[in-house]
Amino acid sequence: MTYRVPAPAANRPRTMHVRRRPRPTPAWWRDAVGVLCWVSVLVVVALWVSGRGLQTVADGPAGLLTSLGRLSGLIAANLLLVQVFLMARVPMIERSYGQDELTRRHRLVGFWSFNLLLAHIALILAGYTLRDHRNLLRETWSVVTTYGGMLLAVAASLALALVVLTSVKAARKTLRYESWHLLHLYAYVGVGLSVPHEIWTGADFTTSRVARLYWWSSYGVALGATLLYRIALPVWRTLRHGLTVREVIREAPGVVTVLLGGRKLHRMPVRAGQYFVFRFLDGPGWSRGNPYSLSASPAPDRLRVTAKAAGDGSSRLARLRPGTRVAVEGPYGRLTAESQVTDRVAMFACGIGITPLRALLEDRPGAEVLVYRARSLADVVFREELEQLSRRYGVALHYLLGPRLRGRESWLPEGARSWSDEDAVRRLVPGIARYDVYVCGPDRWMDAMCAALRATGLPPNQLHQERFSW
Template sequence: MTDTVSARTAVPRTVPPVRAPGRRATPRWWADAGGLGAGVSLLVVTALWVSNGGVHQVSGGGAEAVSALGRLTGLWASDLLLLQVLLMARIPLVERAFGQDRLARWHRWTGFSSFWLMIAHIVLITLGYAGAAHANVFAELWDMLLTYPGMLLATAGTIALIMVVVTSIRAARRRLRYESWHLMHLYAYLGVGLALPHQLWTGTDFIGSAASTAYWWSLYAVSAGGVLVYRVGLPLWRNWRHRLVVSHVTPEGPGLTSIYLTGRHLDRLPARAGQFFQWRFLDGPGWSRSHPYSLSATPDGHLLRITVKDLGDGSARVARLTPGTKALIEGPYGKLTGESYAGGPVVLLACGIGVTPLLSLLGELPYRPGEATLIYRARNEAEVAFRGELDWFARQRGVRIVYLLGPRAARPSWLPAEFAGHGDAEALRRIAPAIAGSHVYVCGPDAWTEAARSAAHTAGVRPERLHTELFSW
């Protein structure tokens, strides 16, 4: 890659002036309120089970107690499964409160928890019913599947959820392309939908009282409504309104390509520097598979830019896009924004393609000359992207650019091997002496980001000033 910028991508077109933040900072209590609401929902479910005789049945012992515990685990599993759907329904309020990193972690935790509770529900209910009927456990299970209303649908839903859980295990995910994993993950919605008839037809804790019926129908309606409105309706509206098309494509270096997009009313698209979209390009077979790409330049109301690294999962086709190709988007998503930054020292740590959202942030954050430091980790000089733009930020806005090049260290560290003898936090303090009082933005691969985040925390950065975005799925 050269140190010059072509006329087509020359500053200031790709590096617009600092823009005033478009929205106020998200209140910190939103996340607390969301967590409290999730906890209350589990308490409500438990209270409904108690009111339906659950505690009395357990205290009586025997097969009835086993069945009662099976009902409780089924209720908890259903509640967590619906909360999981809400977590990833892309509801803007939820996105802004938690950010994609935390939502993904909670989604994973609630998913596995609801799955094992569902397995416990199946086992306990079967044992309880078999004990009450003095029947063989497997014969009872077979009889339940064939004679109880909605059980065949529930079985199909369980199989769909098992497939989702198996493909979510880290060892399995490493063997799958992102597109395949994402497609299989959509079967979770099918699993939830197929379980509903069984619960409403045979679940006494769902229809045993007016309060139970009202609660479960409301939770299902809110979950389904969130998905339909924010995962279907809002993307359809934004794509119809903005009608994005590829303006031009520019190679940035080996395996690295920038795509510039234009459209209608882009000044009304609520995108901020540091955020990402799910992208689909209508360029032929495979267009339906979406990919998450961050904005690599500050949105200026006229152009959007993303930069894609060829990782072999369908991203290589981006380099072959032609002007005029239509694009479909979902988003914007992500909390790696400057909404809480009002000035003062700022440190940005990037590794590899993780530089793209931080580059867009450099164009939006209202720092003064000398207040911003970008630490850019790459394996070698050839992998340093956007050298021309970074030089522009150094000259025009007084950004201090620190390149850390070389192979990775033998130990978990954000430093290259050459500096691995230094402590992670110590090295960060030496590079950025004002780190403890800075806003810190970190973006890169999982392990590197975790090491950089840990170093910043040890160096004294307050949690509310430490912003991260993980490039993982």
């Protein structure tokens, strides 16, 4: 396929602004979501108490272990549903927390759920062993082969174990994003396979009408949210807006921009700085979605994304042909002007992390400083556009070029070794504490950047970041 060389920024079509912006996110949504999660745990504990959980604790060692096993299993199941609900892309939740924070909370809740599941298995088997006066292996075999739904529960536990093992940081480093995402779908398998065991043998299901109402309602809400927001809404938006590839442009070494055309995009509730999960319907592998930030302010008939080749999904962008249809899920993310609390904005970008900040710069001409860290001038993405926007809006534009500084974790290049990280921030953005600061780049660079910003005394609510790690 032949690629055209991008025209100078002055000759490119000027991006039109979206005519209708999404409504601001109510501040109380975040608190409401947190309260509901904790209330669900308290309800589960209350149901355990009403089901003679405390009385059974006093029935000797076997009763103590069995009752605690019931409690740990109930909380584990509840946290598993909370985990599913957090990642169901519910707008109220996603807009309140942002996907990067939701991913961290999802992982934390998932590990707690799995650890409680292991405790449930161990405590129940130990309690049954004492009650039936058998050895552990015989009791385990008896439980698995004679209790209703236990074989499915074993399969559910194995599926969840696979998800947990591949969520460990060391494992994630060895997996491609596409492989990790596919394996993570086994969490839904685990949830589904665990239901028969709870219905057929769970004391709360078999003895308490109130508990049955709670659990069936919880499963129904989780399933409904997943079907509505993970499947129905993306399908509806894909069909309504009819996105297709218009053009593919090489921006820098290994960096590709894709221009997407569509209809009624002014009806899409998207802001500059957000991202979508895109599926390009160009052949094998189309079902695997990849998240890409908008690299320009959204227009009524056009979106633009830019990515660096870092995996199968992003590498295939360079091979896309005009006319390729696109399935879309989103928009997501909170790296937007909505979170701004002051009237001044400074931006720090590294590498391909410039993409959402480039869109924000165009959408928010009130920005005053942009600091862009890159290895060389040839690696600066959108150089002509950034310089044009800098002149148009009076933004101070700084390029920090060179290889990574060795010997310490820093956001600075080797040539700035004489500066400390926080002093460099103060020199580039005097009075940094009076600014809202937007940061985007690789994880290690962002860690160093955010540490430097905190060291300058920047208030936490003025630091805005979004990470796309998985």
